[in-house]
Amino acid sequence: MPQYHQFDAIVVGAGGAGLMAALHASRSVKTAVISKLYPTRSHTGTAQGGISAALGNLEEDHWEWHAYDTIKGGDFLCDQDAVEIMCREAIDAVIELEHMGLPFDRTPDGRIAQRRFGGHTNNITKKPVMRACHAADRTGHMILQTLYQQCIKQNVTFFDEFQVVDVLVENGVCNGVVAVELATGEIHVFHSKATLIATGGFGKMWKVTSNAHSLTGDLPAALLRRGLPLEDMEFFQFHPTGIYKLGILLSEAARGEGAVFINGKGERFMARYMPTLKDLAPRDICSRCIYQEIREGRGVDGKDYVYLDFRPEVINRYFEEDGNPKRVDAHYLEQKLPDIIEFARVYLGVDPITQPVPIQPTAHYAMGGIPTTNDAEVLADETGRIVEGLYAAGEVACVSVHGANRLGTNSLVDLVVFGKRGGVRMAEYAKQASFRPINYDTAAKEGAAQLDRIRNNNGTERPSAIRKELQALMDDKVGVYRTGAGLEEALDHIRDLQARFRRIRIDDKGYKWNTDLMEAWELGNLLDLAEVTAYSALWRQESRGGHYREDYPYRDDTNFLKHSMVWKDGKLEIRSKPVRITRYPPEERKY
Amino acid sequence: MKVTLKIKRFNPEVDKKPHWESYTVDVEPTDRVLDALHEVKWSIDGTLALRRSCAHGICGSDAMRINGRNMLACKALVKDVAKDGVITVEPILGLPVVKDLIVDMAPFFAHYRAIMPYLVNNDPPPERERLQSPEDRARYDDTTKCILCACCTTSCPSFWARGEYVGPAAIVQAHRFIFDSRDQAAEERLRILSEPDGVWRCRTVFNCTEACPRGIQVTKAIGEVKEALRTGVIR
Numbered sequence: 001m002p003q004y005h006q007f008d009a010i011v012v013g014a015g016g017a018g019l020m021a022a023l024h025a026s027r028s029v030k031t032a033v034i035s036k037l038y039p040t041r042s043h044t045g046t047a048q049g050g051i052s053a054a055l056g057n058l059e060e061d062h063w064e065w066h067a068y069d070t071i072k073g074g075d076f077l078c079d080q081d082a083v084e085i086m087c088r089e090a091i092d093a094v095i096e097l098e099h100m101g102l103p104f105d106r107t108p109d110g111r112i113a114q115r116r117f118g119g120h121t122n123n124i125t126k127k128p129v130m131r132a133c134h135a136a137d138r139t140g141h142m143i144l145q146t147l148y149q150q151c152i153k154q155n156v157t158f159f160d161e162f163q164v165v166d167v168l169v170e171n172g173v174c175n176g177v178v179a180v181e182l183a184t185g186e187i188h189v190f191h192s193k194a195t196l197i198a199t200g201g202f203g204k205m206w207k208v209t210s211n212a213h214s215l216t217g218d219l220p221a222a223l224l225r226r227g228l229p230l231e232d233m234e235f236f237q238f239h240p241t242g243i244y245k246l247g248i249l250l251s252e253a254a255r256g257e258g259a260v261f262i263n264g265k266g267e268r269f270m271a272r273y274m275p276t277l278k279d280l281a282p283r284d285i286c287s288r289c290i291y292q293e294i295r296e297g298r299g300v301d302g303k304d305y306v307y308l309d310f311r312p313e314v315i316n317r318y319f320e321e322d323g324n325p326k327r328v329d330a331h332y333l334e335q336k337l338p339d340i341i342e343f344a345r346v347y348l349g350v351d352p353i354t355q356p357v358p359i360q361p362t363a364h365y366a367m368g369g370i371p372t373t374n375d376a377e378v379l380a381d382e383t384g385r386i387v388e389g390l391y392a393a394g395e396v397a398c399v400s401v402h403g404a405n406r407l408g409t410n411s412l413v414d415l416v417v418f419g420k421r422g423g424v425r426m427a428e429y430a431k432q433a434s435f436r437p438i439n440y441d442t443a444a445k446e447g448a449a450q451l452d453r454i455r456n457n458n459g460t461e462r463p464s465a466i467r468k469e470l471q472a473l474m475d476d477k478v479g480v481y482r483t484g485a486g487l488e489e490a491l492d493h494i495r496d497l498q499a500r501f502r503r504i505r506i507d508d509k510g511y512k513w514n515t516d517l518m519e520a521w522e523l524g525n526l527l528d529l530a531e532v533t534a535y536s537a538l539w540r541q542e543s544r545g546g547h548y549r550e551d552y553p554y555r556d557d558t559n560f561l562k563h564s565m566v567w568k569d570g571k572l573e574i575r576s577k578p579v580r581i582t583r584y585p586p587e588e589r590k591y
Numbered sequence: 592m593k594v595t596l597k598i599k600r601f602n603p604e605v606d607k608k609p610h611w612e613s614y615t616v617d618v619e620p621t622d623r624v625l626d627a628l629h630e631v632k633w634s635i636d637g638t639l640a641l642r643r644s645c646a647h648g649i650c651g652s653d654a655m656r657i658n659g660r661n662m663l664a665c666k667a668l669v670k671d672v673a674k675d676g677v678i679t680v681e682p683i684l685g686l687p688v689v690k691d692l693i694v695d696m697a698p699f700f701a702h703y704r705a706i707m708p709y710l711v712n713n714d715p716p717p718e719r720e721r722l723q724s725p726e727d728r729a730r731y732d733d734t735t736k737c738i739l740c741a742c743c744t745t746s747c748p749s750f751w752a753r754g755e756y757v758g759p760a761a762i763v764q765a766h767r768f769i770f771d772s773r774d775q776a777a778e779e780r781l782r783i784l785s786e787p788d789g790v791w792r793c794r795t796v797f798n799c800t801e802a803c804p805r806g807i808q809v810t811k812a813i814g815e816v817k818e819a820l821r822t823g824v825i826r
């Protein structure tokens with residue numbers, strides 16, 4: 001029997017964005033958080049390097065510099081008013097986290113320590129600036145733990161290991177969600193006045209990725225099915241330093257502490273491409289430079305990888321060459337980067353203190369997602385009309401503060417700033433709104449039907465085989481380099497996989513903890529998101545930020561200084577909306 | 592290489608009691624045990640149930656007993672644990688098994704919640720950050736690494752004997768706050784931990800420290816809490 005619940009505010013997702021929203025919403029309205037993972041298992045916990053804010057604790061910095069860097073890093077596709085809000089409010093947000101108990105590393109005088117990160121600069125000298133606040137290389141872990149601790153203190157209600165399968169959007173209003181309780185297989189209908197989606201990324205459509213198995217884009221796919229659009233889906237970030245073949249991330253913090261890229265000939269090649277920022281150039285650029293080296297035969301042993309080198313003597317040699325007085329030793333690196341050093345030791349059997357580490361770009365971050373206003377309200381179309389009662393924040397949302405390429409440390413900023421804004425706004429809304437009537441039975445039946453179709457399907461295809469093929473295809477054709485022809489092939493192939501998906505068969509026909517079923521359902525979501533990603537990428541006939549078209553190698557501001565919005569209502573449709581520009585006119589991106 | 596996974600299975604909708612099943616899969620020696628389990632699930636038997644997410648030892652989802660020792664399946668490499676080509680996998684002990692490798696974590700998290708796992712500081716916050724010296728910050732660094740995976744608690748003989756014992760993970764969490772110079776609720780936490788099911792149930796067997804995938808000196812942290820209780824001084 002389905003169960004019913006009523007809350008003023010429902011937050012879906014318990015990562016940084018969801019917990020921040022829940023903390024703020026629950027101060028004034030009855031709030032519940034629904035998450036398919038235990039909150040502390042959320043992928044925010046894997047974030048390593050830092051969260052930027054222009055605190056200026058170690059050297060001069062200004063939030064306006066942070067804003068400019070973000071916009072330039074985003075290749076001028078960011079909505080600049082949103083970026084200004086984010087960078088201004090980042091300062092208070094980081095202080096708020098500290099007050100909540102976050103154990104930031106400290107400067108000798110006891111303030112929050114900061115380090116360098118790709119693309120973050122002193123706008124006058126153009127040199128890297130220390131802006132990333134950090135807790136060793138487990139900043140995301142500490143943010144997630146701290147926010148969860150505060151939620152416990154504040155007695156927030158949690159529905160842990162409940163997976164949302166549908167969002168009740170009809171006639172431009174949202175009245176809640178439908179979820180399945182994983183332990184029992186029971187359907188629960190959550191009736192709400194305000195619903196906020198904070199379900200994170202969807203990188204599992206690629207094979208080599210830093211993303212968790214659980215990042216399958218369930219909610220964006222559900223919204224597509226409900227006739228809502230997604231924004232800028234062609235922009236997905238490939239982080240330059242994934243562990244070779246595995247994709248596990250080695251944070252940019254390594255380069256912030258002085259690590260360099262080295263090719264098969266032993267050259268620090270970034271100095272050649274980006275003479276000022278070198279190894280701390282933004283990620284999209286570093287990833288392309290790595291592939292350029294590999295294509296020209298300068299990968300290590302002629303293979304498809306290069307090295308990230310953070311042996312102390314190598315770091316110090318290049319510090320000296322760059323005129324940087326700083327020096328590091330093994331002990332210092334072990335203190336600052338304990339986790340990533342351990343990742344290399346455990347998964348590669350390579351000790352970064354004495355050996356260079358083989359790396360390759362890894363699918364990492366969704367710049368695109370559910371379109372929102374600066375208060376996290378979900379947009380229904382390109383004209384700015386909102387879906388009443390529906391909000392989104394964090395990686396799943398597209399505000400857009402990251403434009404065509406996100407700068408490192410800016411996701412964590414995004415989570416806390418827009419998570420908070422969303423939580424505050426949804427509570428304001430819920431306080432004055434009343435529950436709209438919904439048909440519980442229909443909602444429950446439709447939710448259950450989605451799953452029963454898969455459970456009872458009598459096909460022959462194994463979902464795992466389809467997933468594997470999709471991931472290989474996305475790595476191959478919808479990766480760092482793209483072409484029109486390749487994208488057309490990808491689209492055809494994805495549609496073929498979708499057809500095969502309709503003929504799947506799963507082994508587990510039960511209800512309790514049926515992970516076979518949920519994985520298959522998630523695969524359906526990945527297929528839909530892969531389709532709109534390839535379609536949007538085909539539409540954008542230019543190269544900008546993380547989207548690089550070999551057949552259109554330049555940025556084209558005349559035709560494409562705009563956001564894409566894609567619908568999948570039966571057939572695919574793309575419209576666009578202008579980029580909001582305040583005080584930073586588009587210019588060529590040089591570092 | 593070929594490796595045989597001997598897995599303790601239990602499906603509450605079918606089975607009366609758990610039973611062992613063996614599956615042979617082809618994997619790379621450097622693959623994770625998690626990869627091998629996925630290989631079983633994805634190409635042999637989809638009904639196998641386990642929790643996992645990050646796949647690199649950070650989210651704490653996939654604690655299980657591998658060859659009789661608690662580990663994260665995503666942090667154990669096949670080459671390191673396979674004995675004569677066999678790896679045995681069973682759910683962690685001391686918590687009710689729900690299905691296959693999935694246990695009911697509710698009692699574990701209840702213990703966690705019991706020790707006030709959050710910073711308490713009732714002074715009005717300053718405009719900027721509260722200051723903390725690098726030395727004061729270092730004091731509780733080790734215990735901030737905890738990912739609540741339960742490897743320690745479910746390897747503890749005292750916890751197996753008595754599920755009401757708060758267990759090492761909850762004490763680690765308490766330690767993280769008791770020794771944070773910004774916190775003001777140490778006394779309250781110490782009072783909770785001085786109760787019969789608090790720290791004194793620990794018999795200093797060190798299983799927990801060996802099991803911790805984050806390399807936390809769990810037994811040392813417990814010892815420091817005991818010391819604080821004994822002396823009334825927090826150092």
Ligand SMILES: Cc1cc2nc3c(=O)[nH]c(=O)nc-3n(C[C@H](O)[C@H](O)[C@H](O)COP(=O)(O)OP(=O)(O)OC[C@H]3O[C@@H](n4cnc5c(N)ncnc54)[C@H](O)[C@@H]3O)c2cc1C
Nearest residue numbers: 013014015016017036037044049164200394395409411412
């Ligand atoms: C390895 C790594 C390192 C990173 N390092 C940094 C860094 O140093 N700095 C930085 O700024 N960014 C970093 N990032 C990016 C950043 O960590 C993420 O973008 C961010 O944490 C996403 O947070 P979120 O709150 O949006 O979602 P997540 O933390 O991913 O949480 C998603 C939540 O949604 C829930 N959920 C998903 N689907 C459903 C469903 N169907 N039903 C119910 N619940 C659901 C999940 O259970 C989870 O609780 C890093 C990312 C990775 C992968």
Ligand code: SF4
Nearest residue numbers: 747793794796797799
């Ligand atoms: S040291 Fe204490 S807590 Fe750890 S396993 Fe032994 S008895 Fe349990």
Ligand code: SF4
Nearest residue numbers: 737738740741743803
């Ligand atoms: S102390 Fe270690 S073993 Fe115990 S829950 Fe924390 S991380 Fe896991």
Ligand code: FES
Nearest residue numbers: 644646650651665
């Ligand atoms: S899957 Fe996250 S710790 Fe193993």
